[in-house]
Amino acid sequence: MFKSGSKFLFGLAAIGFVAAIAYAVATSDQGPIDSVLGPLTLGYKGGVGDHVGYSILVSLSFLSLFLGIFLSSLRDADPEAEAQLVGLETVPEAPAPTTANYWPVIGAFSAAALVIGLAVGPVMFVIGAIGLTITIVEWAARAWADRATGDPAVNDAIRNRFMYPVEIPGLAVLGIAGIVLAVSRILLALPKIGSYLVFGIVPAIFLAVGYLVIAKPKLSQNAIAAMLLVGGIAILGGGVAAAIAGEREHGGDHEEEHSGEEGLAPLPGPAELVITVGN
Amino acid sequence: MAVTETPPETVETASAAAPSAPHPQPGGLAAVLGSGDHKVIGRLYIVAALLLGLPVLGLGLAFGVEGFEPETLDVFSSDVAYQLFTLLRVGTLFLLAFPLIIGVAMVVVPLQVGSRSIAFPRAAAASFWGWFLGSILLIASYAINGGPGGGSANGVNLWIAAMGLIVASVLLAAVCLATTVLALRTDGLSLERTPLFAWSVAIASIMWVFTLPVLGGMLVLMYVDHRHGGALALGGSAGIYPALAWIFRNPQIYVLAVPVLGFAADVFATASGSRQRMRGLVQGAIGVFGAVSFGAFLAIPSTDALDSLLVVVLGIAAVVPVLVVAGGALDAVRGSGSLKAGPGVAYAAAGILMLVVGTLAGAIGSIPGVLEVPEGSSASSNIFFLGITHAVVVAAVIAALGGITWWASKVGRGPAASSVGLVAPLLLLVGGIVMTVPDFVSGIVGDGVETQGDYAGGIAAANVVVAIGVAIVALGLLAAAVSLLPLLRRPDDEVPADPWGGQTLEWLAPSPPPVGNFEGELAVVASAEPLYDLREEK
Known part of the structure; x- marks a missing residue:
């Protein structure tokens, strides 16, 4: 049960504790009973002399004890002991990962977003937190599936069966939300006539591409992917550019809004609002 | 059917594919971004550490130049000098030395223990990407006037948070x-x-796991303190660096250098072609060195820990295990009567000599009364401790570069260039000694404070020597980089698996090792030198 690693650590724990007591007694200026009782009771009944040195030695002792117990429970993690534990002749080797897994990178980027958020504001923090949450769920599912069988292809199939019902609707929601947000920014940024045109042209392009895909079943996947990629970049790029440019002047609308406010008593400004608290 | 149940078609596929052909390996960018292979992750650590860490050494050279004439020669304006000084200290440790050591260890350790993978390979990948992005954010924080002593609140917060990400990543790797x-x-x-x-x-990893969380906890406190108006009175942005200074001084800085001992012991035993006779003693000495490098108790600034007799004794005793390992290396050579000299041996000798310098200085500095502590300064602010830090960091960098050279055919595609490889450790050792000894002299007989008002510190004449030392170290690093260039190109001839007559399992793996590391099953190991056993059997 006790192999050399754990025996060494138990020995170190004992030596550390004896040394702590000896050190505490040697550096103590109390009477003989208190100077021994203090270190034995970890300072509860009497002083411990130089408390820094005593603390270091006691920490060494307890840490070694903890590690010794940890190692003895694993029997120094010797392969023979591990094999015996699982009832096999030899313990199975830890396989090398053979497939690409991007979640560590995505997790690191999310953590970086969290770090930026901690410095500059809550938006990046929330993005980072959401990214980390998704990473944890996806990584856990992936790790679970990777151990399902010995064949990576089968493991992929198992993972996809489990995660696609979550991922595909999630991605669809994100995609639709992204397109809606981007198109809305474009519509708000363009002049009135431009927004009418975009409002008409973009759905027409959607319809045309959809018709093309249905009418030409032999259309290569690369062509479809290229069209989607160009369209996606155009919409997202346009949305980002529009968001940076800001909304157009809505002069007429403002007038209408102001005219609707007529007759209402104006609210006081923040500086004019005085709350008096009486006794 | 339950969602976790394996569908029948999947079972059929699995049955048909049970003895399947190897799964195609991802290539191109996927092989870098999505890899869980410990060798790829280790290489990424090494390359990124050299790219991010070496420019930091340029800063060290600039500080050395300023030290020529601190009063008149202002390389840096006083607005940014303190921030750049902290970048130099943090950068050499967390952007260069730590990742270089981790990179070499990531490649070599699984091979040495006969494993086909590192434990938690995806976590190892996450540790690299976390460290890499954290390092970039750390540098970015300085660019927006952040970092310790910075004027931008957001920049200071970013520095603290980025340091937290780096520490967490190093812990994950450990x-x-x-x-x-x-x-x-x-x-x-x-x-x-x-x-x-x-x-x-x-041993080093366990010590990192024991001590770096203290640093992480302090960063959390600092963030809360700085973000919410100094409620904990840690001194605002200017108080950050003094509160973290314990990680840069002995004994804590020794945690970085524990692998130097293992590298030197391994290389000398292999190069001497004999079994390590003092193996038990050397192994114990490495463990003891790790134990005495525990310095997290210095994290409490108000403690009188440095006055404790035990701390003094441990500070002095830290040199003993280093000398034991050096003695073990010499004994291995004496026992066999031969030594295959080469760049690896030169690096090992240079690394352990540099560590002897650092720990010996640490022992001298631990003796009460040797160092004069200027009024109003803490004992740790003496320039003497800057010399110790530099000696230990240079030792760690020498060992890491030595590791890349020694295990070149496992780390890269082929062996390192031997002629330039012999010069590099020599330059690094000489430069390291020239760079650190003046700081020891300044600490004992000079004004003693590490960062004066002009941020040069030390005696001006000694600072000139320091600058020359930094230049020699830079030259050594350049030579090392040149000697490592052949690792990048595919050699014309087949690279032997065991070019040195190795004793441990990594030399059984093909060069460069494939995914899974070893071809076929490994035999049961019967001694600490399994390849030596194999040769004896033949």
Whole structure:
């Protein structure tokens, strides 16, 4: 049960504790009973002399004890002991990962977003937190599936069966939300006539591409992917550019809004609002 | 059917594919971004550490130049000098030395213990990407006037948070490395038989796991304090660096250098072609050095820890295990009567000599009354301790570069250039000594304070020597980089698996090792030198 690693650590724990007591007694200026009782009771009944040195030695002792117990429970993690534990002749080797897994990178980027958020504001923090949450769920599912069988292809199939019902609707929601947000920014940024045109042209392009895909079943996947990629970049790029440019002047609308406010008593400004608290 | 149940078609596929052909390996960018292969992750660590860390040494050279005439020669304006000084200290440790050591360990340790993978390979990948992005954010924080002493609140917050990400990533890497040594050793490879480099990495990793969370906790406190108006009175942005200074001084700085001992012991035993006669003693000495490097108790600034007799004794005693390992190396050479000299041996000798300088200085500095502490300064602010830090960091960098050279055919595609490789460690050793000894002299007989108003510190004449030392170190690093260039190109001839007549399992793996590391099954290990056993059997 006790192999050399754990025996060494138990020995170190004992030596550390004896040394702590000896050190505490040697550096103590109390009477003989208190100077021994203090270190034995970890300072509860009497002083411990130089408390820094005593603390270091006691920490060494307890840490070694903890590690010794940890190692003895694993029997120094010797392969023979591990094999015996699982009832096999030899313990199975830890396989090398053979497939690409991007979640560590995505997790690191999310953590970086969290770090930026901690410095500059809550938006990046929330993005980072959401990214980390998704990473944890996806990584856990992936790790679970990777151990399902010995064949990576089968493991992929198992993972996809489990995660696609979550991922595909999630991605669809994100995609639709992204397109809606981007198109809305474009519509708000363009002049009135431009927004009418975009409002008409973009759905027409959607319809045309959809018709093309249905009418030409032999259309290569690369062509479809290229069209989607160009369209996606155009919409997202346009949305980002529009968001940076800001909304157009809505002069007429403002007038209408102001005219609707007529007759209402104006609210006081923040500086004019005085709350008096009486006794 | 339950959602977790395997569908029948999947079972059929699995049955048909049971003895399947190897799964195609991802290539191109996927092989970098999505890899869980410990060798790829280790290489990424090494390359990124050299790219991010070496420019930081340029800063060191600039500070050295300013030290020529601190009063008139202002390389840096006083607005940014303190921030750049902290970048130099943090950068050499967390952007260069730590990742270089981790990179070499990530490649070599699983091979040495006969494992086909590192423990938690995806976590190891996450540790690299976390460290890399954290390092970029750390540098970015300085660019927006952040960092310790910075004027931008957001920049200071970013620095603290980025440091937190770096520390968390290093901890993750440490857990992966320690678990690999503790739990993934091949059949017959008990802890006593563990190769000494892998053993030293395990000890270092465990010490990182024990001490770096203290740093992480302090960063959390600092963030809360700085973000919410100094409620904890840690001194605002100017108080950050003094509160973290304990990680840069002895004994804590020694945690970085534990693998130096394992590397030197492994290389000398192999180069001498004999079994390590003092193996038990050397292994114990590495463990003791790890234990005495525990310095987290210095994290409490108000403690009188440095006055404690035990701390003084431990500070002095830290040099003993280093000398034991050096003695073990000499004994291995004496026992066999031969030594295959080469760049690896030169690096090992230079690394351990530099560490002897650092720990010897640490022992001298620990003796009460040797160092004069200027009024109003803490003992740690003496320039003497800057010299110790530099000596230990240079020792760690020498060992890491030595590791890349020694295990070149496992780390890269082929062996390193031997002629330039012999010059590099010599330059690094000489430069390291020239760079650090003046700081020791300044600390004992000079004004003693590490950062004066002009941020030069030390005696001006001694600072000139320091600058020359930094230049020699830079030259040594350049020579090392040149000697490592052949690792990048595919050699014309087949690279031998074991070019040095190695003793441990990594030399059984093909060069460069494939995914899974070893071809075929490994035999049960019967001693600490399994390849030596194999040769004896033949």
